[in-house]
Structure formats: structure tokens, C-alpha cells
Amino acid sequence: MNIAIFGAPGSGKGTQSAKLIDEYGLYHISTGELLRDHIKRGTELGRTADEFISKGQLIPDDLMIRILDDVLDSEAAAKNGVVLDGFPRTIAQAEALEELFRKRGTELHAVIGLEVPEEELVDRMIKRGQETGRADDNIDTIKTRLDVYHSQTMPLRDYYLKENKYIPVNGIGIVDEIFDDIAAGLEQATGVRRRAKKR
Ligand code: AP5
Ligand code: MG
Numbered sequence: 484m485n486i487a488i489f490g491a492p493g494s495g496k497g498t499q500s501a502k503l504i505d506e507y508g509l510y511h512i513s514t515g516e517l518l519r520d521h522i523k524r525g526t527e528l529g530r531t532a533d534e535f536i537s538k539g540q541l542i543p544d545d546l547m548i549r550i551l552d553d554v555l556d557s558e559a560a561a562k563n564g565v566v567l568d569g570f571p572r573t574i575a576q577a578e579a580l581e582e583l584f585r586k587r588g589t590e591l592h593a594v595i596g597l598e599v600p601e602e603e604l605v606d607r608m609i610k611r612g613q614e615t616g617r618a619d620d621n622i623d624t625i626k627t628r629l630d631v632y633h634s635q636t637m638p639l640r641d642y643y644l645k646e647n648k649y650i651p652v653n654g655i656g657i658v659d660e661i662f663d664d665i666a667a668g669l670e671q672a673t674g675v676r677r678r679a680k681k682r
Contacts, residue, residue: 484509484675485589487567487580489639490597492628493604493611494654495661499597500568502662506677510559513568514547517554536619539627541572541635548579555583564589572636577643593672594643595665597654601629648672 484507488496497513504511518536521529528550535542551570555561571577584590605625612620619628643649650668654661666677 484564484593484669484673485567485584485591486564486669487571487591487594488597489594489636489643489649490654491599491601491604491632491636492625493608494597494599495658496568496597498658499595499662499665500566502658503566503665506662506666507675508563509566510557510562510564511566511568512551512554512570514551514570514572515568517550518542537624539619539624539631541631544573544575544579547572548576548583551580552583555587561587564592567591571639574638574642577639591648593650593669594639594648595668596640596643596649596651597661598651599654603655604629 486503486509488500488503490496497516500511500513503509515536518529518532522533522536523529528546531546532542541547547570555565567580571580580591605622608620608625609622611617619625640649650665650672652661652664652668670676
């Protein structure tokens with residue numbers, strides 16, 4: 484099963500991805516984390532990525548698509564399927580993704596859309612910025628990230644609605660309860676059931 488987790492900055496993509504990989508044995512691909520790791524290691528890609536991330540802008544599509552192509556080649560990604568966290572973020576990326584999966588004989592099965600109001604997103608990111616020092620969690624960059632989300636990423640919601648792959652989930656509330664809704668939506672859309680509840 485290949486899933487994308489979709490939503491605005493701060494909507495809980497990373498938080499819910501951790502639960503998805505645990506529950507379904509999927510491989511987590513967070514393009515944001517991958518780029519931040521390159522920045523930390525000071526690689527050439529990291530230097531390029533930093534110029535965009537620090538301003539809240541997206542990395543150019545062709546570069547991002549090439550990176551994803553490489554990651555999908557890894558053995559772990561090929562095994563049970565993936566959770567894409569932060570990709571696709573533009574229509575061009577969505578179209579490229581279709582081709583990347585097609586040439587591997589698979590497809591994107593579902594897109595989980597975490598829906599969270601803007602005030603809550605800002606509060607979460609400001610708080611995380613204070614707690615962890617994540618460089619793009621400052622008010623100016625947050626505003627740009629939200630603008631970029633609305634103009635470049637939000638159109639994907641309609642794109643996947645039309646493809647009948649979009650599963651809207653209320654992203655406000657207790658993390659485990661949000662995950663229950665995700666699991667129920669996935670079962671309905673794909674027939675894949677979660678493991679027996681531990682709680
Ligand atoms: P990326 O790393 O993807 O960041 P983002 O989309 O801005 O999202 P975040 O990671 O900030 O939030 P999240 O949705 O993962 O939420 P989280 O679980 O952390 O991208 C960063 C940058 O990289 C981009 O701006 C771009 O420059 C570049 N980039 C990445 N992918 C790209 C691509 N495909 N193309 C081009 N450029 C790309 O939760 C947020 C906070 O809220 C946490 O502190 C968490 O603990 C808390 N929280 C989570 N759930 C709840 C809840 N239910 N209640 C209360 N608090 C909660
Ligand atoms: Mg994240």
C-alpha cells in the first residue's frame with residue numbers, strides 16, 4: 484500500500500506518519516526531513532535546499548522529483564509500500580509521482596488529507612520553533628509556507644478528489660483519535676485493515 488499524507492505545514496503529517504509506519508509496516512519518506520538531514524550534513528544538496536527552506540519556498544520540482552526517484556529505489560521502500568510525507572506538493576510532482584509508481588508496477592492508493600484551521604497551525608509551529616529550534620518555524624517563514632501551501636499545494640486536494648483518492652480527516656484533537664479516523668478511512672478506501680487495537 485502506498486499512501487501520501489497531505490496537509491498544511493504543522494497539520495500533523497510527521498506525527499501521523501510515525502503511527503502509520505508502525506501500524507502498517509510502511510516505509511516513511513519525509514522529503515522535509517530528508518532535506519533537513521542534508522542541510523545538517525552540509526552536502527551540496529543541503530546548501531541548495533537551505534536557500535529555499537529558510538525562505539519558506541519549495542525546492543524546484545525537477546530536483547525534488549529526482550530525489551524521490553532515488554529514494555523509491557531503496558530496498559525498504561520497495562518492500563511493503565511507502566508513506567509519502569510532504570510529497571507531492573505541486574501538480575507537477577503529482578503527475579511525476581504517477582509515472583514513478585507506474586514504472587515500478589505500482590500506484591498511489593490513497594491520500595490522507597489532514598484538515599486543520601490556520602490559527603492552530605501557526606500556534607503549533609511557533610511552539611515547536613521555541614521547543615526545538617527548527618529554523619523555518621518563525622513567524623515570517625511560517626506565513627510564507629502557508630501562502631505557498633495555498634497557492635501551490637492546495638490544488639492537489641481537488642486533483643486527488645477527482646481521482647477518488649482523497650480521504651479528508653479532521654486533524655484537530657488527540658493524536659490517537661485522529662489516527663483512528665485515518666485507519667477507518669484507509670480501510671474503507673483500500674480494504675486494508677489495521678492490526679488489532681493495542682489500547
Ligand atoms: P516539511 O518538512 O514537509 O514541512 P511542512 O509541510 O511545513 O510541515 P511540518 O513538518 O512543519 O508539519 P507536519 O505536518 O509534519 O506536522 P507535525 O507532525 O510536525 O517541509 C519543509 C520544507 O522543505 C518546505 O517548506 C520546502 O521548502 C521543503 N520541501 C519539503 N518537501 C518538498 C517538496 N515535495 N517539494 C518542494 N519542497 C519541499 O506537527 C506539527 C507540530 O504540531 C508538532 O510540534 C507536533 O508535535 C504538533 N502536533 C501534531 N499533531 C497534533 C495534534 N493533534 N494536536 C496538537 N499538536 C499536534
Ligand atoms: Mg513534517
